[in-house]
Amino acid sequence: MPPIEHIQLVVREWISKAENDFTAARHLLSLGDEAPFDVICFHAQQCVEKYLKAVMVAHSLPVPKTHDIEKIAGILAPVFPIDLTPEQMRLLAEYAADVRYPGVDFLFREDAEEALRIADEVRKAIRATLLF
Numbered sequence: 001m002p003p004i005e006h007i008q009l010v011v012r013e014w015i016s017k018a019e020n021d022f023t024a025a026r027h028l029l030s031l032g033d034e035a036p037f038d039v040i041c042f043h044a045q046q047c048v049e050k051y052l053k054a055v056m057v058a059h060s061l062p063v064p065k066t067h068d069i070e071k072i073a074g075i076l077a078p079v080f081p082i083d084l085t086p087e088q089m090r091l092l093a094e095y096a097a098d099v100r101y102p103g104v105d106f107l108f109r110e111d112a113e114e115a116l117r118i119a120d121e122v123r124k125a126i127r128a129t130l131l132f
Contacts, residue, residue, distance in 0.1 A: 017050050024043045048092055067093065068093050
């Protein structure tokens, strides 16, 4: 097992990256009707994914190379249950890849606001428990 200092460093790195995604999503949403709602949804998903992976590192769990929030939450469930519905997790999973390419239904401000709200809830819950 790596020393606690190394684990703490990696957890802080994941959190820093997650915060960058959260900041980007919030800033883009402030653009109003000109905001790229698909990009906001992507960054919100990335924020959640990276916060969950920070928890995995904190609990010395292997971090899978996946964007699937349901899969990540399933791995975390025994040590850190996530308060997301299956529908919310599936929605976020769609934002990980599908929205970045043509052919996906158009997203609206309400979609972006909901994705950002979910990200903020996960963010606050994890920040309240991690002492790094």
